[in-house]
């Protein structure tokens with residue numbers, strides 16, 4: 001990977017450490033998504049054109065839900081010295097990763113699948129629950145994605161692009177449900 005991309009990744013890590021969007025969209029979430037991307041890419045033998053997917057993955061939730069998110073990303077990337085074409089490619093990958101959107105190329109599909117699999121990440125949810133138990137976040141912040149989780153779970157597997165993504169999701173989902181049961185937060189097929 002070229003030095004500029006490494007610099008871009010380090011800058012994202014810095015922002016994520018300083019000021020993550022919330023307890024679910026931390027540096028660890030981004031690291032997990034990058035890991036998932038490489039797992040899926042290797043299992044499916046997908047060739048990436050360049051290192052921009054990895055850059056996009058490290059930035060994908062840095063400015064989550066910010067109305068000026070795209071503008072802020074462009075400014076960061078220009079400051080880092082990326083060119084217009086590279087910036088556009090990163091923005092395209094990031095902008096199509098949300099649930100319910102169409103993913104046009106392998107890069108966008110990989111980010112989408114990797115990010116959705118992270119919905120059943122035990123460490124991710126455990127971190128939020130632990131932060132609440134330690135009195136560091138409110139109950140509302142801890143629980144804010146539970147309704148969305150319950151809505152997405154029955155339809156998620158069908159919306160993943162790759163066979164390996166579906167396998168990985170099913171395995172992690174089963175483990176996740178066992179964990180929810182063990183902490184008394186699973187009832188009638190729903191997270192509670």
Ligand SMILES: [Fe+2]
Nearest residue numbers: 029060061115
């Ligand atoms: Fe994400």
